[in-house]
Amino acid sequence: MSARGRGSDALGTLVVLAALLVAWEIAVALFAPPPILLPAPSAILAELAAEPSYFGRHALFTLGTTLAGFALSVVLGVALAVATVASRLADRLVTTLLVVTNSLPKVALAPLFVIWLGTGAAPKIAIAVMLAIVSIVVDVAHGLRSVDPDALALARVHRASPWAVLWKVRFPNALPALFVGMKVAVSFALVGAIVGEFVAGSMGLGHVILVAQGQFDTVRVFAGLVVLGVLGTVLFGLLELAERLVLPWHVSRRSERKA
Amino acid sequence: MTDLAVTPCITIEGASKIYGSAGGPIRALDSVDLVVADGEFVALLGPSGCGKSTLLRLIAGLEPPSGGAVFVRGAPVCEPPAGIGMVFQRDVLLDWRTILDNVLLAAEFEGRSRRELADRARALLDRFGLGRFVDRHPWELSGGMRQRAAICRALLCEPSILLMDEPFGALDALTRDDLNLELARIHQEGRRTIVFVTHSIGEAVHLADRVAVMSPSPGRVVEEIVVDLPRPRPLAVRETPAFAAYVAHIRELFTRLGIVRGQV
Incomplete structure (x- = not known):
């Protein structure tokens, strides 16, 4: 896909979004549902514009815990993935642990984390990590393993150290998989942060939505959701951008370079 | 070129290789003996699946032989030796x-x-x-x-040793000719020991000092042919009667081994 193709793609997305918003606005004006059920987009925008610092403050908190959880997932996830490739025992242990934790609904675990870690940022980060780390470990381990056997033979002929093989062959080979994992993980980290905020605490977009719902303030619920949606989209977009910068050599990017 | 045989660089003594598989053990190599002198260019020539790549991997120390031994510069090969x-x-x-x-x-x-x-x-x-x-x-x-x-x-x-596993097998004929000449030049300049796996008779005769012809599985060296053509060997050497005689001899050998079914 060329740069121009990407630009027109983004434009197309915006047009579709704008059209949906206009349709929504017209529908609300025509059928006039009670605002408690469905407020108009203009009302939601007005709500956001009325208290930007309120939404900004809570969004920043959610962003902080999401990023902290995401960063921890990447660091821990890559380390665990390396361990699973290096040792069979570690592979068994990590896989079992991941399967067990992944099969538990995180919402059900959230109260436990509040008991252990309190009502601050820590339990939110912990839940974000629990949700996000699985895709990192699975994808990176796969990337580390699927190395051309001839490349490993070449390394052996030149008597390379295991460290050199990991660093110069396996790890770069796993980078595309790492990005796939990270794009999934960042959304999961955001979900984890919100789940944590739903359960306890007085900060974050999850808290904003929960409180507004308690007051039947549907406009504010929607405003919180809009900020959340923008946050998730921007984080995903930033990762796409990073991927494009870091992996210009990858098969999926080559046509861009050649064109 | 008999003086080449003075210092052995690679010695293979009764090397065999057996792979385990679901359908029982597979004998890839059966007691192969081969000596490669310092600076010599040896081609391992044989049909697909005759174990010539396996033999190369034994020399490289990438796999241990199931029986027999491989020596590089006098030392038994257990892991990849230096200078390869x-x-x-x-x-x-x-x-x-x-x-x-x-x-x-x-x-x-x-x-x-x-x-x-x-x-x-x-x-x-x-x-x-x-x-x-x-x-x-x-x-x-x-x-x-x-x-x-x-x-x-x-x-x-x-x-000091260059091991090549059908390096030009995936290339088109023109590029292949070009790289053959280039490789001959490398050998000429550096007097490196080169072991070259191929299934092209012409390529083997053109490049090598000695061609080791291998039989289909289990792989054995059935005949070693010293190629006494003067160097450097331009592409035109392939049109000479001496070259044709070597090729004909090997082709006849392949026919006898049942690799090429003679339909002349």
Whole structure:
């Protein structure tokens, strides 16, 4: 896909979004549902514009815990993935642990984390990590393993150290998989942060939505959701951008370079 | 060229290789004896699946023999010996590295400094006609250029032994001829020991001092043919009667072994 193709793609997305918003606005004006059920987009925008610092403050908190959880997932996830490739025992242990934790609904675990870690940022980060780390470990381990056997033979002929093989062959080979994992993980980290905020605490977009719902303030619920949606989209977009910068050599990017 | 046989560089004594498989053990090699002298160019010639690649992997120390022994410079091979360069059928260039960095990978693997060998890497690439492509990535190059880069990588650390596993098997005929001449030149200049796996009779006779003909599985060396053609050997050597005689002899041998079904 060329740069121009990407630009027109983004434009197309915006047009579709704008059209949906206009349709929504017209529908609300025509059928006039009670605002408690469905407020108009203009009302939601007005709500956001009325208290930007309120939404900004809570969004920043959610962003902080999401990023902290995401960063921890990447660091821990890559380390665990390396361990699973290096040792069979570690592979068994990590896989079992991941399967067990992944099969538990995180919402059900959230109260436990509040008991252990309190009502601050820590339990939110912990839940974000629990949700996000699985895709990192699975994808990176796969990337580390699927190395051309001839490349490993070449390394052996030149008597390379295991460290050199990991660093110069396996790890770069796993980078595309790492990005796939990270794009999934960042959304999961955001979900984890919100789940944590739903359960306890007085900060974050999850808290904003929960409180507004308690007051039947549907406009504010929607405003919180809009900020959340923008946050998730921007984080995903930033990762796409990073991927494009870091992996210009990858098969999926080559046509861009050649064109 | 009898003086070549004085110092053995590679000695293979009764080497066999048996692979376990679901359908029972497979004998890939059956008591192979072969001596390669210092500076000699030996071609391992045989049909697909005759174990010639396996034999090369035994010399490289990538696999242990199931029986017998392999010696490189007098020492038994248990793991890859020092001073070996290897070229595979596929170029095995890493997509994320430029051509120059791919060549320097050999130095990095061996724990030598890139700076020390960067000039040599550039010079090698230059010699192989890749001087303008040092900063390109592998996928931007043709198959022949990629395999040239792979040969540069194998030569970077000045190996005394070059092991080549059907290096030109995936290339078109013209590129193949070109690289054959280039390889002959490398051998001529450096007097490196080269063991070259191929299933092309013409290629083997053109390049090698000695052709070891292998039988189909289990692989054995059935005959060693000393190719006494003067060097350098231009492409035109392939039109000479002497060359044709060698080719005819080997083809006849293959027919006898049942590899080529004679329908002349």
